[in-house]
Amino acid sequence: MEHQSRHFQDELDELKGRLLEMGGLAEERLRMAVRSLVDRETALMDRVLAGDAAINHLHIEIDDRCFKLLALHQPMAVDLRSIVAAVKINSDLERVGDLAVNIAEAVRRYLQDPPVKELIDIPKMAELAQAMLRDSLDAFVRRDVPLAQGVLAQDDELDALKTKVFRDLLTHMLRDASTIEPALHLILISRHLERIGDHATNIAEDVIFMVSARDVRHQ
Amino acid sequence: MEHQSRHFQDELDELKGRLLEMGGLAEERLRMAVRSLVDRETALMDRVLAGDAAINHLHIEIDDRCFKLLALHQPMAVDLRSIVAAVKINSDLERVGDLAVNIAEAVRRYLQDPPVKELIDIPKMAELAQAMLRDSLDAFVRRDVPLAQGVLAQDDELDALKTKVFRDLLTHMLRDASTIEPALHLILISRHLERIGDHATNIAEDVIFMVSARDVRHQ
Numbered sequence: 001m002e003h004q005s006r007h008f009q010d011e012l013d014e015l016k017g018r019l020l021e022m023g024g025l026a027e028e029r030l031r032m033a034v035r036s037l038v039d040r041e042t043a044l045m046d047r048v049l050a051g052d053a054a055i056n057h058l059h060i061e062i063d064d065r066c067f068k069l070l071a072l073h074q075p076m077a078v079d080l081r082s083i084v085a086a087v088k089i090n091s092d093l094e095r096v097g098d099l100a101v102n103i104a105e106a107v108r109r110y111l112q113d114p115p116v117k118e119l120i121d122i123p124k125m126a127e128l129a130q131a132m133l134r135d136s137l138d139a140f141v142r143r144d145v146p147l148a149q150g151v152l153a154q155d156d157e158l159d160a161l162k163t164k165v166f167r168d169l170l171t172h173m174l175r176d177a178s179t180i181e182p183a184l185h186l187i188l189i190s191r192h193l194e195r196i197g198d199h200a201t202n203i204a205e206d207v208i209f210m211v212s213a214r215d216v217r218h219q
Numbered sequence: 220m221e222h223q224s225r226h227f228q229d230e231l232d233e234l235k236g237r238l239l240e241m242g243g244l245a246e247e248r249l250r251m252a253v254r255s256l257v258d259r260e261t262a263l264m265d266r267v268l269a270g271d272a273a274i275n276h277l278h279i280e281i282d283d284r285c286f287k288l289l290a291l292h293q294p295m296a297v298d299l300r301s302i303v304a305a306v307k308i309n310s311d312l313e314r315v316g317d318l319a320v321n322i323a324e325a326v327r328r329y330l331q332d333p334p335v336k337e338l339i340d341i342p343k344m345a346e347l348a349q350a351m352l353r354d355s356l357d358a359f360v361r362r363d364v365p366l367a368q369g370v371l372a373q374d375d376e377l378d379a380l381k382t383k384v385f386r387d388l389l390t391h392m393l394r395d396a397s398t399i400e401p402a403l404h405l406i407l408i409s410r411h412l413e414r415i416g417d418h419a420t421n422i423a424e425d426v427i428f429m430v431s432a433r434d435v436r437h438q
Contacts, residue, residue, distance in 0.1 A: 074293040
């Protein structure tokens with residue numbers, strides 16, 4: 001918006017930088033949680049379980065920046081939508097961080113038994129969820145609607161993998177009762193990954209609304 | 220805020236009314252989904268699966284009201300925080316509606332097998348999640364911090380029930396392989412209920428921040 005000051009645009013850029021930083025931290029923690037699962041690496045798992053003060057700090061700082069921008073600059077149109085989107089994206093990223101902890105908790109339980117199987121689809125789900133997070137945040141920063149739409153398409157892929165993981169693990173559980181409990185933990189991990197994809201999808205929908213003021217959420 | 224117009228306060232009250240309405244619809248759909256499980260009542264389940272145009276419509280209308288209030292009235296302090304909270308609560312309630320659909324989908328799968336056991340803790344979880352939703356929304360409307368804090372305490376109770384459900388069903392699965400698949404669906408239902416509690420918790424945290432400008436989220 002031309003009527004907004006240079007100062008406002010600098011602040012908005014700063015805010016976007018902070019959201020990217022938070023997204024990077026959340027993604028890193030997700031990667032650590034899933035690597036601790038695949039490599040059966042408890043030290044990595046413990047780092048995730050210890051929590052992340054940096055994410056918590058950024059969560060509060062970003063909210064604070066958004067409120068200041070709303071109160072001091074009284075933005076309109078796309079600028080207003082961007083800041084409200086930033087508040088929502090901030091919540092989504094914080095919950096992704098929480099989900100990384102949930103995954104690490106399930107990993108801790110999973111590692112108490114021998115491996116159920118070689119893990120292929122769960123790491124695939126994690127990579128896809130990470131790509132969706134990255135793309136949705138890039139779409140926010142660049143106001144890139146086609147990139148955001150790509151995230152919505154990737155979510156269908158993630159859902160299909162989740163269904164496959166469920167079927168595969170159910171087969172193991174029915175064949176060998178000793179796999180019941182560890183396979184259950186893997187299924188719960190796949191659900192946490194699905195939820196991370198849901199958060200990326202929420203971000204992508206917010207981006208589309210922010211850019212076009214067009215609501216794609218109930219079509 | 221005294222400097223805000225009468226008109227603004229009327230609009231804010233209208234917004235709160237809409238959020239209560241949406242909360243009521245989401246709660247009703249949750250109740251239907253869980254009753255369809257307990258009574259093995261597919262007609263009720265189908266109603267949830269058919270989606271809810273009223274919730275989707277309200278979701279868009281509430282967002283729209285929030286943006287208009289921000290753009291036209293440029294509210295400050297607690298009024299600004301209330302409207303930003305309303306945007307976030309609106310998202311939370313929409314996801315509660317989606318979770319009712321997820322529960323109904325799991326009910327559909329669960330009903331394909333004979334009952335695993337008499338259901339006691341899952342209906343308890345549902346009642347608790349409903350109470351948390353109601354309380355968190357009442358706390359928003361009345362700016363009632365102690366009520367919001369009560370919701371945070373109830374969430375611990377919900378978590379304890381979730382753990383109990385997991386242990387009980389795992390025992391059934393280990394004892395009788397024919398219960399593995401249906402018990403899995405019950406565990407997933409309990410996780411959806413836990414997430415509904417998480418949304419009520421988010422709302423309660425937003426209310427505490429709205430009233431006191433004090434962030435209780437990372438303590």
